[in-house]
Amino acid sequence: RSGNKASRCYPLPPRCKPDNKVLAEDLKTPDNHVVRDPRLIRLTGIHPFNVEAPLSELFDEGFLTSKDLHYVRNHGLVPKVEDTEIMDWEYTIEGEVENPIRMNLEQLIKDYEQITYPVTLVCAGNRRKEQNVVRKTKGFSWGPAGLSTALWTGVVIGDLLKAARPKRGAKYVCFEGADRLPNGYYGTSIKLNWAMDPNRGVVVAHKMNGEMLAPDHGKPLRIIIPGQIGGRSVKWLKKIIVTREPSDNWYHIYDNRVLPTMISPEMSADLPDTWKDERHAIYDLNTNSATCYPAHDEKLPLGQGLKSYKARGYAYAGGGRRITRVEITLNKGKTWLLANISYPEDEYRLAPEGEELFGGRLDMSWRESCFCWCFWDLDIPVSQLQESDDIMVRAMDDAMMVQPRDMYWSVLGMMNNPWFRVVIHKEGHTLRFEHPTQPALMPGGWMERVKKAGGNLSNGYWGEKLSGEDAATVEEEPAK
């Protein structure tokens, strides 16, 4: 997957499937113009399109994800833009600026310096299914594949904002897309400070993995905000509005927030000030990790001379922070093993000076922040797996924060990041592995299983029965 020059030894995108087309189920929806990959798992029925790839397929693609398998989070229909209209796509930079700007994509490409670099986008709902099993949230059930990495090409937003000249007192930048929804166009905001900071790398992007954006990924223009949740990276970009206050867009206030854990769905219906409290808005990703191999339902035959098994997975942190260690426990946190970490993102930092990729400058040598996932692996002796009930993984970031044992449940079900637990079943001469959940309504996973059996899913128990606990007393979620 390396390029043609000896020095270009950074990852390039995996090939896309040439034969994808509009799928039968999309024909009856407003998205009947959008080509999609049938492997993607639909999380909210047929429409709107919210999907993740099967975890193993995502992992097997490697550091970069093809557009075929890149996760998608759409709130409604996909705006239709013909290829011939792309260069005429107009957007504005307005609000608290001295020099409001209206330009089209052609001007953006012609008049501004283009850059290219890899960014891992992560949905704030990644791993939400685990929360939904413990207690139903208002969000749909992402598995642990709600993240993907691509090479994005575009213009650093600081260059555009400097041209628009923010006024004194301006503190926020709002983004608005072309996707008209029940509560208005999708929109959100970030701090102007961040947008102006080159280390944060916010980009107005028009290419993904060297191609124009696919309709599901914002064709023809979108924001990319590294290190923050995907919900801030507005697609089908129409407006950049500099403001003194955070966005008052419905989706900025009522989505992508972690309300305090004691607020129940019922209470949340009548707490407008709590929703509006910017302290509850999610920007930076939190530190997270998951195990990809062993996969769910993977079987490891015993007694065939295999001495060790290489467990593998991913980890990421937010705000440009780096994962500094990944640790594995085989005894529920009593002791830990240190995994190996690889950071393919670092390979781009070594690109030769002046390197160009997909029409953008690949200039990452000066930047120390981390915008992408990393991979971990650990050879575990099979004899130890045989003696263990489970494999759990946790990551630590360079701010010395560790993934917690505990789930932080909240109304919207966001930012779920407790230790990721894979159960080991001994079945005759085989070990069978079981992930916590399967995405969407797909059955499977130890969490649903132990919940049905009346086990205790509270923090720190992982489904063990409490002494004296009667399985019959565990309440089932009422069916709706």
Add this chain to the structure above:
Amino acid sequence: RSGNKASRCYPLPPRCKPDNKVLAEDLKTPDNHVVRDPRLIRLTGIHPFNVEAPLSELFDEGFLTSKDLHYVRNHGLVPKVEDTEIMDWEYTIEGEVENPIRMNLEQLIKDYEQITYPVTLVCAGNRRKEQNVVRKTKGFSWGPAGLSTALWTGVVIGDLLKAARPKRGAKYVCFEGADRLPNGYYGTSIKLNWAMDPNRGVVVAHKMNGEMLAPDHGKPLRIIIPGQIGGRSVKWLKKIIVTREPSDNWYHIYDNRVLPTMISPEMSADLPDTWKDERHAIYDLNTNSATCYPAHDEKLPLGQGLKSYKARGYAYAGGGRRITRVEITLNKGKTWLLANISYPEDEYRLAPEGEELFGGRLDMSWRESCFCWCFWDLDIPVSQLQESDDIMVRAMDDAMMVQPRDMYWSVLGMMNNPWFRVVIHKEGHTLRFEHPTQPALMPGGWMERVKKAGGNLSNGYWGEKLSGEDAATVEEEPAK
């Protein structure tokens, strides 16, 4: 504690005790010239001077700490500098720079813009005593008062580095003090990137709370690095050295690191590459909190009509991040209550334009990062306290990372930040509160008590006996 103008409504420093003098115990040490406050608790015998204030006295001083009660971390003797020599104090900016600089303090004050702002310094060892009770580390026993806040006046280091013009390829800034120690002068480094970033606010400081630095705090010149552990803020500054690699100073490598938890003190003796791995070096503070009231051994009389008790404490995060919520549990994490948070640091942001304080510009309106501790409080019904075994507190930062239930033990005992637990004892018509530990070798606290009684201090147990566990089988740490 407000100033004399109506608009100056930010905290000013508490008064110092006028009658402090050189203490008898210091007369026989090389620090026989240093005036100190007798209330400070010595953590490493008489010398070197490593102290924290009694937690209640620290908290009672409010947002800013007087120099009398500010914690001190000295590795050896305090360099002696006469008042008359201060302005002649020379330091250099050297290494990978186009324009090496040697200047004295007089020039630093005369030739560069002076700024003043509040910064909370925190020792990486804050709360280490709790770790030492679980398993002895190589570090001495800080209680939860290893932090203090002061107004620092000096020059933003970016201004100085710009004048010195770092060469291409330079990536780090090393600092070296005048304190000669068994392994050379104390020194460490941070990233050049951070030093050049105005949002990070690194300062070369010569005043603390409006006075020249006290000998224990770096007289006459030191570094102040907001949001990072105190160990990077080198005192008695002599050299700023721009480099391509991190500092190779002994103290940079063998202090202020969190080695992976599975590395025992014995193993660590023979792992030079592990020590040198920069991923283990601590820079940003991690998110932490503690309860100050109820204080250790505080008694709450019952049946006198008191309906509720106001619990109070502090919290902080690292790297400029903000504490966005503080939560209290009275049932070991099953449910949580939301505490109130106050951020006195915000009051400085509202200072009028052009405001000067102690000869420095107080210009914080543009900065959104948080460099200081905040305070939390919560009114808890006394009836609930009566029914609870303990009060535990945890904080969340704006990167949505929460303090963990689990302690991360490591060889040096650093960055301890699990939920802070205060035990509630019911004694007749009184509730008595018990903190986890007392600093240094001071006896007291539930952790030592339950350890002696054979209780289980492993993560998630807080001293409860395991079913079937025999107290007699718990091993005592062998006496040395």
